[in-house]
Amino acid sequence: MKTLSVLGSEIRKNWRYMLVNGVLFALLFQVAMLIALMVRFQAFPNYTTFYNWPEAVSVIIQSTPSIRDMAPIIWEEWLIEIGRMNYDYGTGISEWSLNVIPSRLLVLFFVGAMVSLCLAMVRRDTCQSGMSNTLRATTGVGTLLIAMTNATMSWVVCCATPTWVVGLAMLGLGVSSSLALEQLGPVLSGAGFVLLTAMIIGLAWRRARNDRDPEGVLAHA
Amino acid sequence: MKTFLKTTLTSTALVPLAFAAWAEEITIAIGHQSMCTDTYTAGIVVKELGLLEKYLPTDGEYADAEWNITWSDYSSGGPITNQMLANKLNIGVMGDYPLIVNGAKFQETDSLRSIYVAGTGYNLKGSGNAIVVPVESDIYSIDQLRGKSVSTPVGSAAWGMLLKAMQDNDMPAGEYVLKNQSPAVGAANIAAGKIDAHSDFCPWSEIMEFRGTGRKIYDGSETGVPYLHGVVVREDFAKEYPEVIEAFLKAVIEAGDWIREDPMRAVTEMEGWTGVEKEVLYLYFSEGGHLTLEPTIKQAWVDALKFNHGVLVKEKAIPPLDFDAWITEDYIKAAYADMGLDYEADKAVVVDPAEANMGLPMEIWHARDGVSTYPTMPDFLTAVAAMNGTGAKLNATYVYDIETGLKLFGKTAFWVKAGDEYATFLRKGEAEAYAAANSGAVITFDEAIADFVTEG
Numbered sequence: 001m002k003t004l005s006v007l008g009s010e011i012r013k014n015w016r017y018m019l020v021n022g023v024l025f026a027l028l029f030q031v032a033m034l035i036a037l038m039v040r041f042q043a044f045p046n047y048t049t050f051y052n053w054p055e056a057v058s059v060i061i062q063s064t065p066s067i068r069d070m071a072p073i074i075w076e077e078w079l080i081e082i083g084r085m086n087y088d089y090g091t092g093i094s095e096w097s098l099n100v101i102p103s104r105l106l107v108l109f110f111v112g113a114m115v116s117l118c119l120a121m122v123r124r125d126t127c128q129s130g131m132s133n134t135l136r137a138t139t140g141v142g143t144l145l146i147a148m149t150n151a152t153m154s155w156v157v158c159c160a161t162p163t164w165v166v167g168l169a170m171l172g173l174g175v176s177s178s179l180a181l182e183q184l185g186p187v188l189s190g191a192g193f194v195l196l197t198a199m200i201i202g203l204a205w206r207r208a209r210n211d212r213d214p215e216g217v218l219a220h221a
Numbered sequence: 222m223k224t225f226l227k228t229t230l231t232s233t234a235l236v237p238l239a240f241a242a243w244a245e246e247i248t249i250a251i252g253h254q255s256m257c258t259d260t261y262t263a264g265i266v267v268k269e270l271g272l273l274e275k276y277l278p279t280d281g282e283y284a285d286a287e288w289n290i291t292w293s294d295y296s297s298g299g300p301i302t303n304q305m306l307a308n309k310l311n312i313g314v315m316g317d318y319p320l321i322v323n324g325a326k327f328q329e330t331d332s333l334r335s336i337y338v339a340g341t342g343y344n345l346k347g348s349g350n351a352i353v354v355p356v357e358s359d360i361y362s363i364d365q366l367r368g369k370s371v372s373t374p375v376g377s378a379a380w381g382m383l384l385k386a387m388q389d390n391d392m393p394a395g396e397y398v399l400k401n402q403s404p405a406v407g408a409a410n411i412a413a414g415k416i417d418a419h420s421d422f423c424p425w426s427e428i429m430e431f432r433g434t435g436r437k438i439y440d441g442s443e444t445g446v447p448y449l450h451g452v453v454v455r456e457d458f459a460k461e462y463p464e465v466i467e468a469f470l471k472a473v474i475e476a477g478d479w480i481r482e483d484p485m486r487a488v489t490e491m492e493g494w495t496g497v498e499k500e501v502l503y504l505y506f507s508e509g510g511h512l513t514l515e516p517t518i519k520q521a522w523v524d525a526l527k528f529n530h531g532v533l534v535k536e537k538a539i540p541p542l543d544f545d546a547w548i549t550e551d552y553i554k555a556a557y558a559d560m561g562l563d564y565e566a567d568k569a570v571v572v573d574p575a576e577a578n579m580g581l582p583m584e585i586w587h588a589r590d591g592v593s594t595y596p597t598m599p600d601f602l603t604a605v606a607a608m609n610g611t612g613a614k615l616n617a618t619y620v621y622d623i624e625t626g627l628k629l630f631g632k633t634a635f636w637v638k639a640g641d642e643y644a645t646f647l648r649k650g651e652a653e654a655y656a657a658a659n660s661g662a663v664i665t666f667d668e669a670i671a672d673f674v675t676e677g
Contacts, residue, residue, distance in 0.1 A: 065333075069331050076307075089425075
């Protein structure tokens with residue numbers, strides 16, 4: 001109970017910081033993906049398409065009888081597509097693109113907010129510097145897992161949709177291995193969230209324990 | 222106050238009536254692929270000729286209907302399925318592998334279903350997909366790909382064909398490097414010699430051959446698995462507007478008739494609509510071409526789709542697909558009946574290029590005079606030599622592979638001269654075997670033409 005109260009207090013104290021960092025993280029991640037695509041394919045994007053996301057969501061809600069089916073379909077709806085069209089053949093074929101997907105922006109916002117909370121708590125944590133580094137590294141691993149599995153780059157291989165493994169394929173991982181890993185996306189993403197959540201709760205618990213027994217721990221002795 | 226109330230009440234009562242009097246707007250959203258030849262009869266041709274509009278119902282409950290028809294062009298089938306799931310498309314046209322992904326993805330949901338209502342065209346043996354190497358490459362057969370890099374658009378029909386081809390040739394995945402590349406990138410890499418081989422679907426291999434950048438070493442027909450395309454529809458849309466689906470399928474049938482009526486006119490028009498060279502399209506849509514335009518659903522097609530599903534299950538673990546629930550002949554049968562056509566008769570016919578193309582004449586596409594036909598090889602070569610002699614521009618020449626009956630560009634075929642006889646082949650190995658068996662020699666197209674150049 002004390003842990004939850006500490007956590008609530010930390011969130012209240014840092015909510016602006018969390019909000020700003022969440023938004024920044026989500027936006028900067030899009031920029032990073034676009035830069036990665038441009039570097040990988042040595043070309044600038046030459047087309048941008050905006051999609052009416054609210055209308056698309058409205059259509060999905062109206063035409064999908066099962067609520068359970070709605071979420072995964074809405075989850076894949078795009079807001080913006082920025083990419084490179086190859087006009088050498090036919091009327092043009094999109095070779096690669098970055099797809100800005102609101103559902104992923106939301107996930108990335110939460111990651112950014114959680115990371116900023118983690119870091120704020122680590123900074124205030126009275127542990128040894130070695131432990132502090134471990135905590136930061138754990139935060140980093142959690143963030144990496146979530147960010148990696150929420151990448152929305154599309155390398156327009158036929159019949160493909162934006163998938164997180166495109167990032168791995170771009171780095172040179174084999175197609176079969178990438179496809180095998182694709183199934184693990186939700187698991188890896190979930191693991192990342194579990195790590196971050198565990199970190200936050202762990203830090204709150206330590207703070208609660210220290211508050212109860214202020215002499216029990218040496219602060220950077 | 223009394224008047225105001227009266228007016229308000231009357232207006233309120235009239236609002237629903239006014240709505241009822243308005244014509245119902247019915248949106249028909251179709252996803253097609255202008256860079257996939259086998260989809261044209263349910264896509265670009267129907268769109269550009271306005272054939273759907275021609276067959277849409279105008280009486281009964283549709284008497285006041287206002288049609289809002291939208292066409293969206295995609296470079297592959299996957300996004301069409303996603304858009305259908307989101308109900309932004311009602312009808313989609315795509316190749317065999319994407320089709321089964323479509324069916325499986327819909328059946329994976331609790332409340333949504335798609336149905337496979339008709340084919341667009343097929344090649345019995347699987348031509349349309351092919352493996353191509355750079356034109357200067359010293360690779361001539363699939364077994365030479367051991368240890369080499371092969372790219373393909375993963376998830377496409379060409380990918381499925383590549384996997385099957387490699388399995389048939391005892392080449393496990395570890396013995397070659399599979400790369401994921403889009404058609405345009407694969408074609409560009411073949412042109413630049415950056416990849417050892419590229420496997421792609423129709424008409425990419427022929428585009429590369431026509432442009433002189435690539436050479437086929439393996440044709441999809443060698444897998445023996447039919448290559449087909451078809452039409453899928455959201456089931457809720459089909460149930461609400463069955464007449465619209467029938468109208469669409471009538472348009473598909475008429476699109477096929479329009480192409481068969483005058484292939485040269487058709488491919489010339491289609492070049493303008495799609496940007497794909499007409500000479501390449503002619504390879505598909507002319508008599509003896511790769512594609513048999515026919516929308517019936519044959520048992521062999523169902524078997525092929527089941528086989529493809531098995532391949533995908535092995536590779537990507539896609540969801541199961543209940544084929545009986547997914548495939549329905551009701552709409553295409555109704556369309557045939559309305560047009561006074563015999564569905565069962567068409568369904569019973571299966572065109573095998575090896576038999577159907579036997580004895581078909583060779584063709585020359587003269588830039589000014591159009592296509593002319595030649596029943597024998599000497600006639601054909603004499604005509605080519607004569608036209609070359611006058612400096613005439615030839616768009617393309619067409620011959621047939623002796624082994625498969627596949628229509629080929631004259632310039633990309635392997636030629637064998639045995640005595641006074643000439644024969645043409647898709648693959649070098651078979652050409653060499655034929656030459657050895659008939660005391661002949663493998664020659665180039667130019668050498669064959671040179672034999673018929675007359676002095677003066």
